[in-house]
Amino acid sequence: MSIGSSYSVGRATPGPPPLPDTRAAVSSSPRLLAAAVCVLLGLALTGAFFVWTYPGQWLDGVLLPRAERGGGYAQQSTLLDPARSVLAAFGRTTTLAGLLGAVLLVGLVGRRLLAGLAGVGTVVCAVLVAGATKSALLRPDLQVETSTTHNSFPSGHVAAAMTLLLAFLLVLPARARWWLALPGAAGVTVIAGATMVAGWHRFSDALGGVLLGVALFCLAAAVLAGRPGAVRSAPGAVRSAPAGAGAVRPGLTEGVVGLLALGCLLLLVVPGLRAALPPGALVAVLAVAVPVVLAVGSAVYLLRSVDLARPVNRSTKG
Template sequence: MSHTSSYFIGRSPVPTPAVPPGPARAPALAVHPALRLLAAGVCCLLALGLVGLVFVWTQPGQWVDGLLLPRAERGGGYAQPGGLFEPATVVLRHFGHPALLAVLLAAVLVVGALGRRLLPGVVGVGLVLGAVLVAGAAKSALPRPELAVAGSTTHNSFPSGHVAVAAALALAFLLVTPDAARRWLVVPGAAGVSVIGAATMIAGWHRFSDVLGGVLVSLTLFCLAAAGLAVRVGGDTRRPAAAPRSGRVWRALAQGAVGLLVLVWAVRVLLPGLAAELRWGPLVAVLAATGLTVLALGGAAFLVRSMEFVGSTRPAGRRAHSIDEREQYS
């Protein structure tokens, strides 16, 4: 049996031409969640100022507000005639009761404590109280100029305090719930805020721009609060292994389909009653405010995606250092 060798005998191997290395690709820089939320908060603040500038301090804006919610023929107010006026006042009277607000704030704290998110719960309560203070201060400090618009009034009601509180409560629950549950809170939360906003317009307490301003006040404060929590608690903490991309896509599509079906059902059930009781101007104002509220809460849930806000209240850098120390000495 002969043994063959795999080595070259009497000749040198043919050298393989070297491939020149290409230019090194710089790694993509990840944006810290706090910076993303801070940028979103600045954008919401600019949007709030733009809404106030257009609808409160310009003649076309005051005219659009008056077109959507014309003044009542009797009493000189903006209350809309029809069978929805009395239910609207009942909703506002019950929602503004201090006992109900106290129960809802306590629920934020309880949910946060049960999920080891006590600090986000405290921040959520501060978010609601901050919305009350900011909305009240803005209404007192900002003037509404007289621009010779027929049917307008110099009484400033921008932004709506009721809508700001309702939106802040819905956003506070986003801070204290797990990431997987937040998307399921968007539709019921937006529905609650939309009911309060529609009630303020039907009862003649606020204009369309006031409702939009109330939502933007709370959304701005939410982004700032979530940015602070992302720095303090660490944002993306203790997340399980990511599912395959195809699984995430199908899950997102299924959840979006469920939310869309709920919205279509709500519109199909409520729209005939609203159309029968409201004129086209208030009807457009209610539907537009509802759609913008859904977008606002959905955007808030998207901004804090994959952020759990769970764990120690120490800064993220110090916690990461402690983890490295434990791994080193274990």
Template sequence: MTQNSVLDRPSVVRRDGRRFLVAAFACLLALGLTCVVFVWTPGGQAFDGALLPMSERGASYEQDSALLEPAKAVLSVFGDRMVLAVVVLVAVLLSRRLWTAVAVVGVVVGSVVVTRVLKEVVVRPDLGVLGSSTHNSFPSGHVAVATALLLAFALVLPPVARWWVLLPGSVAVVVVAASTMVTGWHRLSDLVGGVLVAAVLYCLAAAAPADDRVAVRRRVRR
């Protein structure tokens, strides 16, 4: 590695950090807009209800579909705490630095905490939408955790191996998200909200690779 490339590295790290901070702000803004549009407006509530009619009628939260039992099976496996703990442990073991191990746990646990808090704080008003329920399910914790687990591997894997995990992992997130709708657990806006919660936390974690910066400074001083 040339001297110039070593000296340029800190500026690259800072620039990438700023980009992730901007992305975190964009995802946070999108999360707020999703809540405002789909939870607090008649049109948004009507759109969500049209995609999940049985849930909005309040008669049954499960969709009458051949996919119902497979969806329940998917959520049963994904909802197993032992399975989730093993996946998180694998991501932690793949971490090469302390900050990435902490970031993995922080992104996953943070997604759980944030979604639970938002469900308590966000109120779904009765806006007179025909058949609409005032039960709040925004955002989806299942989708947030599924997305957080996927992004956790993006934090710890090298770029060459990253796509081999991200592509099938994205399919898994979509399956989990679809399963929550088939079972009537969540509306479409809940799924979008869950993804955005995990994305915000991931971008914040990726914006602060502290160990990388320390390592670069030491190499520059030498």
């Protein structure tokens, strides 16, 4: 090469900043939409089984028996008063307004305001849909001794708690979602357990609330992920990770750590619950905890390669 050559030797030529890659986000939209359809189908089947069939009504009664024929469903437990306190605190308008405001604030700070608005919309929609469904769905008298014709499927409190948690997942960065997943799932389980212990809802109502919240989240996330230019892949989630096992290894490791932490938490909590709750109520609370954990883990997994932040506009002057 001549000395007067204009080509640089041994020096890297800086290129333009990498552009946001929306391919991973767009490919997530069909998966989220399919998940929403599956969860809605599960919600419909759950309601049909527990509301309209004898085995379903009987199973609800076995898990959470009424105090007496014509009596309430409040459980004889030392946790009854704490459960009522939890529900009273969560149901306050100021509490809900503060949590919804926090979703919007986190979304605004992280350039995910549209995701924050969608998250708030899912919470409001969950409450409205749960209320309308409870009013419209008829619960037949199938001569089940432990059942009544009063319909309470699905639980609005549980649906609101579930969608609130998932709304925060929408506005958080991809790498921060796992840190909220476990404590958030524990919080939703506490709300669901409190509704059952206080006699506000049956087991099926709590399960229906979880499914309703997940379905609305998947629909909202599918719409957000399907908007070209409105989403981008999580930093390093697609480009730096090769296809194959290496690409899912970080998420798999976080999931395993979360399950181990959950196992340790159950070892600490279950003995106390066993002493404080009747057997049926204990089974109902643990049975609700399983779909809550699965739902939250699935939500984080489905959004693993998507960051709903608005890309930063950079000047391309040379």
